[in-house]
Amino acid sequence: MLLRRKFADLLARAFAAAATLFGLTWLVWILWTTLSEGAAALSPRLFAAMTPPPGETGGLLNAFYGSAVMVLLALAIGTPIGIAAGTYLAEHGRHSRLAAAAGFINDVLLSAPSIVIGLFIYELVVRPSGHFSGFAGALALAMILLPIVVRTTDEALRLVPNTMREAAFALGIPRWRVTARILYKAALSGILTGVLLGLARIAGETAPLLFTALNNQFWSASLAEPLANLPVVIFQYAMSPYDQWHALAWAGAFVLTAFVLGLNLLVRLCARGARK
Amino acid sequence: MTTPHDAPPRSGAGADRAFELATAGAAWFVLILLGATAASMAWGGRLAFETFGWGFISGRDWDAVGGRFGALVPIYGTLVTSFLALILAVPVSIGIALFLTDIAPRWMRGPIGIAIELLAAIPSIIYGMWGLFVFAPFMAAHVQPWLRDHLGSLPVIGAAFTGPPIGIGLLTASIVLAIMVIPFISTVARGVFNAVPAHLKEAAVALGSTRWEILSRVTLPYTRSAIIGAIFLGLGRALGETMAVTFVLGNAHDLSFSLLMPSNSIAAAIANEFTEADTELYRSSLIALAFLLFVVTFLVLTAAKLMLMRMGRLQGRTH
Numbered sequence: 001m002l003l004r005r006k007f008a009d010l011l012a013r014a015f016a017a018a019a020t021l022f023g024l025t026w027l028v029w030i031l032w033t034t035l036s037e038g039a040a041a042l043s044p045r046l047f048a049a050m051t052p053p054p055g056e057t058g059g060l061l062n063a064f065y066g067s068a069v070m071v072l073l074a075l076a077i078g079t080p081i082g083i084a085a086g087t088y089l090a091e092h093g094r095h096s097r098l099a100a101a102a103g104f105i106n107d108v109l110l111s112a113p114s115i116v117i118g119l120f121i122y123e124l125v126v127r128p129s130g131h132f133s134g135f136a137g138a139l140a141l142a143m144i145l146l147p148i149v150v151r152t153t154d155e156a157l158r159l160v161p162n163t164m165r166e167a168a169f170a171l172g173i174p175r176w177r178v179t180a181r182i183l184y185k186a187a188l189s190g191i192l193t194g195v196l197l198g199l200a201r202i203a204g205e206t207a208p209l210l211f212t213a214l215n216n217q218f219w220s221a222s223l224a225e226p227l228a229n230l231p232v233v234i235f236q237y238a239m240s241p242y243d244q245w246h247a248l249a250w251a252g253a254f255v256l257t258a259f260v261l262g263l264n265l266l267v268r269l270c271a272r273g274a275r276k
Numbered sequence: 277m278t279t280p281h282d283a284p285p286r287s288g289a290g291a292d293r294a295f296e297l298a299t300a301g302a303a304w305f306v307l308i309l310l311g312a313t314a315a316s317m318a319w320g321g322r323l324a325f326e327t328f329g330w331g332f333i334s335g336r337d338w339d340a341v342g343g344r345f346g347a348l349v350p351i352y353g354t355l356v357t358s359f360l361a362l363i364l365a366v367p368v369s370i371g372i373a374l375f376l377t378d379i380a381p382r383w384m385r386g387p388i389g390i391a392i393e394l395l396a397a398i399p400s401i402i403y404g405m406w407g408l409f410v411f412a413p414f415m416a417a418h419v420q421p422w423l424r425d426h427l428g429s430l431p432v433i434g435a436a437f438t439g440p441p442i443g444i445g446l447l448t449a450s451i452v453l454a455i456m457v458i459p460f461i462s463t464v465a466r467g468v469f470n471a472v473p474a475h476l477k478e479a480a481v482a483l484g485s486t487r488w489e490i491l492s493r494v495t496l497p498y499t500r501s502a503i504i505g506a507i508f509l510g511l512g513r514a515l516g517e518t519m520a521v522t523f524v525l526g527n528a529h530d531l532s533f534s535l536l537m538p539s540n541s542i543a544a545a546i547a548n549e550f551t552e553a554d555t556e557l558y559r560s561s562l563i564a565l566a567f568l569l570f571v572v573t574f575l576v577l578t579a580a581k582l583m584l585m586r587m588g589r590l591q592g593r594t595h
Contacts, residue, residue: 113516
């Protein structure tokens with residue numbers, strides 16, 4: 001009896017260790033593929049030349065530029081709205097029905113299929129205006145960023161000790177100044193973590209850009225026109241039959257993965273360091 | 277209970293009111309955004325729903341030239357890949373969560389936990405490229421021939437393992453999806469395992485329980501609703517995943533019961549075909565698909581959230 005129980009225990013432990021190893025194997029396999037294929041295709045031209053037509057050499061400069069513009073614009077739109085909504089959930093509307101409903105819906109939006117968000121912006125912006133645009137792409141990315149910022153702002157503000165609010169109110173400081181000057185400062189690292197993790201998330205989003213920013217083979221700095229961007233270029237080049245395009249797609253995939261995982265690691269390590 | 281939140285208005289009352297209204301407006305905005313998305317998908321898909329009625333869900337034809345659209349194949353592909361992914365991902369995720377809360381040496385838990393979470397950070401297009409260029413050829417060369425030779429001749433389930441080993445298809449897509457949802461389920465499971473009150477586990481230890489007995493008789497029963505919530509969260513993610521599935525599922529509009537055959541999913545059909553949809557009815561059908569996907573994921577994610585909240589309330593009671 002005891003032997004059987006010990007055997008079951010051993011089996012469970014071995015399974016748990018094997019499951020962890022199983023999970024880590026994929027991480028290593030995927031990272032190794034991206035590294036080896038991407039490093040082989042890296043060259044200075046990547047950051048100096050435009051996306052080429054089939055059969056010619058080129059780089060991804062316009063894609064990097066378009067992605068950077070859209071991601072920054074999405075941050076500029078999504079962050080203030082997200083922080084404001086998160087502030088309502090944690091502070092001004094705490095215990096209210098609106099806050100409960102918005103918090104619930106926000107968590108649903110957090111995992112909503114990004115392709116549906118792309119179609120929504122298509123219906124809202126692209127179809128009425130008659131053309132794909134970098135602006136529409138930025139809006140779609142902002143909509144994906146928003147719930148991430150709301151959630152992390154809410155959580156960061158809730159971690160601020162109540163004594164800090166009480167002390168500020170006792171000094172007669174108006175409530176909005178307490179929030180703006182004291183609570184935001186106390187919750188800053190938490191909010192910043194959320195914004196940076198959101199940035200890492202939207203930098204790699206592909207589906208919502210397919211029907212909003214589309215793609216552009218040429219240099220374009222106008223947000224009113226289709227805008228080249230890294231994820232969609234990777235998608236189109238990887239799906240193409242041309243070897244040179246495959247190599248560029250791998251190079252782009254390598255840069256994207258390095259950026260996203262590097263940012264993730266940095267933010268997580270900093271957040272851990274700050275907690276200690 | 278008086279909290280600082282009930283502080284009386286002071287001299288800055290006007291500014292206070294404006295600040296509160298602005299934040300409340302942002303909260304409303306979140307609510308409206310979800311409603312507007314659902315409404316816009318329903319509106320965009322109305323032509324397809326009006327034209328085909330229930331046949332839109334049960335029809336098998338997806339004929340862009342003839343203008344007849346039935347979504348059975350993408351719906352089938354979405355459900356099959358998501359459920360297969362969960363069957364694979366759930367035990368692995370629970371195993372990882374158990375390893376990280378109870379079994380691994382303490383110094384190992386942090387780094388391995390971060391590594392597993394990094395799996396969730398990898399952009400889905402990278403999963404797709406890796407799946408198409410590396411994993412699908414691996415499946416075609418090593419796994420699928422074996423499955424076909426050893427399982428293909430069995431009664432009943434044999435039908436699921438017939439066909440040429442071409443790499444891409446339902447099985448490959450399910451495995452890639454499983455890898456993608458493992459970090460979501462295991463992270464939530466790890467969190468709730470850690471939230472099990474220590475005195476319950478200590479009592480079990482005092483009675484001479486092994487770790488497996490603590491897990492199966494204390495931890496899992498205590499966290500059951502939250503674990504189901506975590507699984508639903510993973511399901512919600514799997515249903516809506518687009519890019520990775522688009523790469524490895526094969527975009528074939530045939531109904532196939534073999535897991536080795538290419539198929540289609542709702543998200544992949546939209547990603548592949550939307551920019552090429554040249555008629556109003558075609559476009560409307562794809563948006564109608566998005567509406568179905570949105571409604572189903574909304575229900576699944578709502579269920580997930582309710583299950584996770586139940587666990588929170590349970591804790592509120594026991595402490």
